[in-house]
Amino acid sequence: MKLSAYCECYSDNSYFLFNEKNQITFFEVHSITKVGYFLKNFPVIGKPIVEIISQPYEKRFLNLVEDCFKGKSFNIEKRIKIKGGNDILVQIVLTPVFLESGVKHVSCTIVGSDRKSNQMKLMDEYSRLASHDLRAPITNILSLTSLISFNDLQVFDTGKIEGLLKDINVQAEKLDDIIKMLNRLVNQGQGNVDFTAEQIKKDAKHIVLVDDDSLTNKLHHMIITKHNKNRKVVPFDSPSLALEYLKRHQPDLVLLDLNMPELDGWKFLDLLEENRITVDVVIISSTIDAADSRRAGAYPLVKDFLMKPLTYEKIKHLIDEQSN
Numbered sequence: 026m027k028l029s030a031y032c033e034c035y036s037d038n039s040y041f042l043f044n045e046k047n048q049i050t051f052f053e054v055h056s057i058t059k060v061g062y063f064l065k066n067f068p069v070i071g072k073p074i075v076e077i078i079s080q081p082y083e084k085r086f087l088n089l090v091e092d093c094f095k096g097k098s099f100n101i102e103k104r105i106k107i108k109g110g111n112d113i114l115v116q117i118v119l120t121p122v123f124l125e126s127g128v129k130h131v132s133c134t135i136v137g138s139d140r141k142s143n144q145m146k147l148m149d150e151y152s153r154l155a156s157h158d159l160r161a162p163i164t165n166i167l168s169l170t171s172l173i174s175f176n177d178l179q180v181f182d183t184g185k186i187e188g189l190l191k192d193i194n195v196q197a198e199k200l201d202d203i204i205k206m207l208n209r210l211v212n213q214g215q216g217n218v219d220f221t222a223e224q225i226k227k228d229a230k231h232i233v234l235v236d237d238d239s240l241t242n243k244l245h246h247m248i249i250t251k252h253n254k255n256r257k258v259v260p261f262d263s264p265s266l267a268l269e270y271l272k273r274h275q276p277d278l279v280l281l282d283l284n285m286p287e288l289d290g291w292k293f294l295d296l297l298e299e300n301r302i303t304v305d306v307v308i309i310s311s312t313i314d315a316a317d318s319r320r321a322g323a324y325p326l327v328k329d330f331l332m333k334p335l336t337y338e339k340i341k342h343l344i345d346e347q348s349n
Contacts, residue, residue: 038055038134038135038136039052039053039054039055039134039135040052040053040132040133040134040135041068041132041133041134041135042122042130042131042132042133043074043090043130043131043132043133044128044129044130045094045128045129045130046073047073047074047075047087047090048071048072048073048074049068049069049070049071049072049073049074049077050070050071050130051070052068052070054067054068063078063079063082063115063117063135064077064078064079065077065078065079065080074086074087074090075087089101089119090119090131090133093119093120093121093131094121094129094131095121096121097121098118098119098120098121099117099118099119100116100117100118100119101116101117101118101119102115102116115135115136116135116136117133117134117135117136118132118133118134118136119131119132119133120132120134228277228344228345229256229276229277229278229305229343229344230255230256230257230277231256231257231259231274231275231276231277231278232249232256232257232258232259232276232277232278232279232280232344233258233259233260233261233267233270233271233276233278233279233280233304234246234258234259234260234261234279234280235261235264235267235279235280235281235282235285235290235293236260236261236262236280236281236282236285236309237262237263237264237282237285237286237287238262238282239260239262241282241333242260242261242262243260244334244335245258245260245280245309245335246258246260248335248336248337248340249340249344251337252337252341252344252345253344253345256344257276259276263287264285264287264288264289264290264293265287265288267279267293268288268293268296268297268300271297271302271304272300272302275304276304277304277305278304278305278306278307278343278344279304279305279306279307280307280309280335280340281293281294281306281307281308281309282308282309282310283308283310283312283317284310284311284312290308290310291320294306294324294326294327297326298324298326303326304326305326305328306324306326306327306328307327307328307329307330307331307340307343308321308327308329308330308331309331309333309335310330310331310332310333311332311333312332317330318330329343
């Protein structure tokens with residue numbers, strides 16, 4: 026993503042630069058209507074800060090600037106009540122600036138209230154989705170699974186079990202859709218990035234699974250061996266042990282998770298390169314962050330990027346002889 030894409034949302038901000046005498050050495054006011062509640066006079070180069078800051082904020086502001094000259098930084102949000110109007114959420118960022126000449130300055134950025142308003146709306150929408158829409162299918166799944174025990178399943182006929190699994194699957198798909206929506210809210214404007222997968226020509230007969238979740242490894246093992254019983258599938262819920270195995274053996278394929286507490290997928294890939302271990306790697310991750318897909322594409326070992334849940338359809342081009 027281009028840097029400008031991050032900066033465009035800040036284009037309506039106002040900026041000030043102060044020297045150690047608390048005099049204005051530079052300023053740019055984008056809109057006086059947006060900072061008028063904070064300033065009592067329009068800024069002028071060379072004027073002391075005390076002559077432009079509104080009296081209610083003067084003492085606190087000067088104390089913060091003094092601390093900034095000592096090397097501290099501040100990011101302050103304050104809700105200001107406006108008579109006869111809606112409250113305004115103000116964000117003020119104070120940062121020390123040390124020039125090559127050795128002269129110290131403090132920069133002050135006043136974030137436009139429109140931006141803060143948009144952020145508040147975004148957080149409200151995020152909160153609503155997380156607290157209501159996300160919780161609903163979760164509670165349904167918990168209720169469905171709490172209704173039955175192993176003994177109940179023994180007297181259920183196949184139709185009832187299939188119906189129960191279908192209901193659970195519907196709720197899980199709702200969860201997945203909501204999580205994707207939350208991700209789009211947080212990453213507005215970034216868009217999705219498709220990983221450009223490389224063709225893996227050889228039929229993978231020796232496959233290593235690396236995922237800290239043992240249940241995930243069992244499910245992936247079942248998916249692969251159900252359709253390809255002659256495959257050798259070696260699961261590891263410890264990436265460190267998987268790395269040691271790869272130093273001694275030469276599998277055809279590694280299915281790798283990214284988010285692991287002991288050793289994450291990125292570090293695992295780095296260690297493969299450091300140890301000059303050459304093996305085709307396919308990322309199998311629950312992440313829907315486009316940045317992860319872009320990052321994975323930078324590793325020559327990574328041939329594909331697949332999102333969980335893993336299905337036979339997603340990996341049959343890797344393990345089916347007929348497809349080669």
